[in-house]
Amino acid sequence: MLTIKAKIIIAYMLVFGMLLCVFAYLIYESSRRAEIAKMDTRLESHADKLKTEIEEQSDEKRFPQAGEFGDIVTDGLPGVLFEVRDSVGEAVLKDSLLSTKPITFVTPTLMPRKKLSRINMNGERYRVLATPVEVDDRYLYSLLVAAPMTEAARNLTHLRLLFLISIPSALVLASIAAYLITHSAFRPIATMVATARQISASNLDQRLLVPAANDEIRQLAETLNGMIERIDSAFSAQKQFIADASHELRTPLTIIYSELEFAKRRVDDEETNESLQNSLSEIDRLARMSESLLLLARLDSSASLMTFSPVRLDELLLECVQLVNKIAEQKGIQIKVHVDEAVEIQGDSERLKGALLNLLDNAVKYSQVGGEVGASLSILTSPSRVAQIIVADNGPGISPGDLPHVFERFYRASSNRGESSGSGLGLAIAQRIISLHDGSLVVGSKLGKGTVFTLTLPVS
Ligand SMILES: Nc1ncnc2c1ncn2[C@@H]1O[C@H](COP(=O)(O)OP(=O)(O)O)[C@@H](O)[C@H]1O
Numbered sequence: 111m112l113t114i115k116a117k118i119i120i121a122y123m124l125v126f127g128m129l130l131c132v133f134a135y136l137i138y139e140s141s142r143r144a145e146i147a148k149m150d151t152r153l154e155s156h157a158d159k160l161k162t163e164i165e166e167q168s169d170e171k172r173f174p175q176a177g178e179f180g181d182i183v184t185d186g187l188p189g190v191l192f193e194v195r196d197s198v199g200e201a202v203l204k205d206s207l208l209s210t211k212p213i214t215f216v217t218p219t220l221m222p223r224k225k226l227s228r229i230n231m232n233g234e235r236y237r238v239l240a241t242p243v244e245v246d247d248r249y250l251y252s253l254l255v256a257a258p259m260t261e262a263a264r265n266l267t268h269l270r271l272l273f274l275i276s277i278p279s280a281l282v283l284a285s286i287a288a289y290l291i292t293h294s295a296f297r298p299i300a301t302m303v304a305t306a307r308q309i310s311a312s313n314l315d316q317r318l319l320v321p322a323a324n325d326e327i328r329q330l331a332e333t334l335n336g337m338i339e340r341i342d343s344a345f346s347a348q349k350q351f352i353a354d355a356s357h358e359l360r361t362p363l364t365i366i367y368s369e370l371e372f373a374k375r376r377v378d379d380e381e382t383n384e385s386l387q388n389s390l391s392e393i394d395r396l397a398r399m400s401e402s403l404l405l406l407a408r409l410d411s412s413a414s415l416m417t418f419s420p421v422r423l424d425e426l427l428l429e430c431v432q433l434v435n436k437i438a439e440q441k442g443i444q445i446k447v448h449v450d451e452a453v454e455i456q457g458d459s460e461r462l463k464g465a466l467l468n469l470l471d472n473a474v475k476y477s478q479v480g481g482e483v484g485a486s487l488s489i490l491t492s493p494s495r496v497a498q499i500i501v502a503d504n505g506p507g508i509s510p511g512d513l514p515h516v517f518e519r520f521y522r523a524s525s526n527r528g529e530s531s532g533s534g535l536g537l538a539i540a541q542r543i544i545s546l547h548d549g550s551l552v553v554g555s556k557l558g559k560g561t562v563f564t565l566t567l568p569v570s
């Protein structure tokens with residue numbers, strides 16, 4: 111794919127290159143004509159001198175034939191040859207340099223007007239002027255004067271060479287200039303792209319850098335910033351709505367729960383009792399779900415919900431294991447804890463406890479009866495000092511199709527959707543809490559083998 115930058119440079123180079131070629135052609139063509147015109151003037155002035163001599167000799171010798179002419183002295187143009195022909199085209203006088211070969215000219219007989227042409231002689235190019243010689247108002251002879259075009263050709267070759275060197279150099283320089291100009295013009299766009307890539311739902315308060323120059327790029331940045339602003343407020347409104355809704359649900363849910371509990375105590379009928387018990391557990395689930403939603407909405411809208419203080423991670427882990435142990439024992443699951451050393455970090459112990467409890471709860475909840483769960487805490491020192499907690503189980507594992515989604519809100523693997531407890535919010539909350547601690551939470555799993563959650567937290 112070609113970038114706009116590349117397209118601009120290519121288009122510019124094509125236009126510039128074409129213009130250069132047209133200009134070069136025009137200059138070359140006019141120089142060529144000027145060279146020829148210069149030669150023709152020189153040929154003509156030379157021919158004029160020769161004509162005067164021929165006319166003088168013809169007057170004295172009564173129209174001489176071949177061999178009857180005296181020497182004609184030529185001076186002036188170097189390398190110029192001449193030949194005089196009679197009315198039938200026979201040479202009557204030849205330049206000594208021409209020895210054997212005559213000047214081959216297309217019109218050998220007398221002609222009324224002068225003619226100019228180009229011929230090749232002994233491998234060299236000549237410009238030939240053929241002109242009638244008038245004696246006593248009669249055209250008796252024609253005079254052919256030929257001059258080599260060596261100098262003109264040399265000048266034109268120089269010109270061609272000059273173009274051959276200067277046009278490519280000009281193109282190279284122009285392409286460098288075009289690159290530099292477009293590069294600096296497009297730099298703000300590169301910065302904008304980098305910033306825009308960083309913006310996600312969790313940092314919508316970021317804005318693109320607006321360049322100082324009042325140009326299209328500034329307009330683009332301002333327009334995009336306006337758009338991010340609108341997305342931000344739409345998100346905030348949505349979060350606020352979720353927070354309000356779950357908050358409002360709290361009271362009626364608590365009332366329904368206690369009313370049902372009261373009714374259940376008074377009913378003796380077993381079937382009604384069971385139905386009331388089912389309703390109670392569903393309401394409990396609903397209440398926990400709305401608590402989770404409220405917490406998630408609050409964690410989303412501000413990190414100020416967290417209160418940071420020194421937290422002993424080793425103690426926290428043991429406490430959580432103890433809390434989950436009851437359910438584990440009921441399922442015959444053994445939780446093996448391994449703590450390398452005491453670790454203290456800065457964090458919100460209540461929130462961290464919530465996150466850890468969900469990992470351990472999941473491990474126990476999704477493992478088969480008699481399974482095994484491991485929870486370990488260790489310190490890693492490279493590249494930086496972090497505490498690492500690993501919660502592993504040998505349960506059913508998570509399928510590759512579900513694995514990338516387990517941290518999404520309300521996502522539950524298809525195999526667990528029948529499970530009545532749980533809402534699919536636990537891991538989303540845990541990951542949000544850990545990221546507010548500048549830590550990370552990742553998962554690895556093999557179907558049928560088990561699942562490993564790795565949690566890291568920076569140690570100050
Ligand atoms: N240890 C685990 N073993 C197998 N599946 C798991 C494990 N932990 C999480 N999952 C899958 O990830 C989903 C999301 O977990 P979570 O957000 O805690 O929701 P919940 O526990 O309420 O279902 C679970 O529904 C389950 O499908």
Ligand SMILES: [Mg+2]
Pocket residue numbers: 468471472532536537
């Ligand atoms: Mg859970």
